[in-house]
Amino acid sequence: MFEPNDPACRVARNADALRAIGWQPALAAALEALVEDGDHQSLADSGQLLRVSAVFRDSLRLHDGEAELDARLHPRLARQLAEAGTEIATGDWVLASADEHDAAGPLWVELRVPPLTHLVRRDAEGRRHVLASNVDVALLVMGLDLDFNPRRLERYVALVLASGVEPVVVLTKADRVAPDEAARAALVGDEIEALQQRLGPHRGKPISIVAVNGTLPSAAATLAPWLGAGRTLVLLGSSGAGKSTLTNTLLRADGGAPVQRIQAVREHDHRGQHTTTTRTLHRLPGGGCVIDTPGLRALRPDLDEGALAASFADIEALAAQCRFRDCSHADEPGCAVRAAVHPDRLANWRKLLREARRDTMSALERQQLVSVWKARGRQAKVALRLKRGEGER
């Protein structure tokens, strides 16, 4: 099943185009397991495999590797996802079918392939929001102008590493840091080195950092090592960092005309403010695809303490050398962490740790609440059956 060369399989109709935008064996295996478990065989035979390229409030856009189609989330799937505490996101793979009564209308999305990766953030109330699914590389876009903020970058790195996605820091506006070429190169080089030191290595390798002028085609050449057929990139960064500029440069990399981008939708968030909520997936000319995201005002990664430790491995390692085993690296004498780690990085780690603890706590509380509701639901059903006289039979 789902074998690209099996002509009987509708999923495989345009397997090459799907593979170019990220379809891969691990996803095929996940889909296969889901179909077998959930009795979805007829859907698997008749449905079309597509990738979510944009999520709107009441509709979706799906990509078949060549073109985009309009679709809607089937209420049954919407319910299942809500119950599982997850949501459909740009980058998800889905099975969709035409409407029985309206063949030309939007497709119905009936099944979501369990994502391999999930970029998740938490909002101010601690609720989880999926930014994108099935991503290989996250380009953390930060301007070398007033946007430059290592603390915020650290939060992005933590979010990305916690999701099992490779981070690549892309410093934009490198052309603006100094008027002449030589001074510019020196300044940018120093900045990259300082950042590299601050972020430390991850799994023994330094985190990749590049500097570009996002408006020039050379930016695409700089990012070439992370591009390519089948790869999915996501761009993250604050508003004005240069994400859209870079996306357009990548989309134009074959020298063609700029690709028409989907108009971002403005919606009211819960504070009544306007926010750009669309994340859109675009196919790149050289294969692969890129997901552009709106700037996030306040980024709160979805982390537990273990995931946080992975992004701040330097602190974990140094802590073993502190004089006191339970050193909090605040004002204890003989603290190896305070001696070696940038104070700003240490403060950021402390803040993230507080947030992680708070989120873990509320997640537990939420879980307890759900089991209380479930027990109540069961009781209500039993009571109803007893009332109907079915209970004792």
Ligand SMILES: Nc1nc2c(ncn2[C@@H]2O[C@H](COP(=O)(O)OP(=O)(O)OP(=O)(O)O)[C@@H](O)[C@H]2O)c(=O)[nH]1
């Ligand atoms: N000189 C220079 N200007 C840049 C560069 N990258 C982006 N810009 C400019 O910076 C401004 C903001 O860039 P955008 O690409 O719109 O920023 P964004 O991150 O997409 O912002 P949001 O869509 O609000 O999230 C634009 O005026 C760009 O032309 C760069 O590398 N060099």
Ligand SMILES: [Zn+2]
């Ligand atoms: Zn210490």
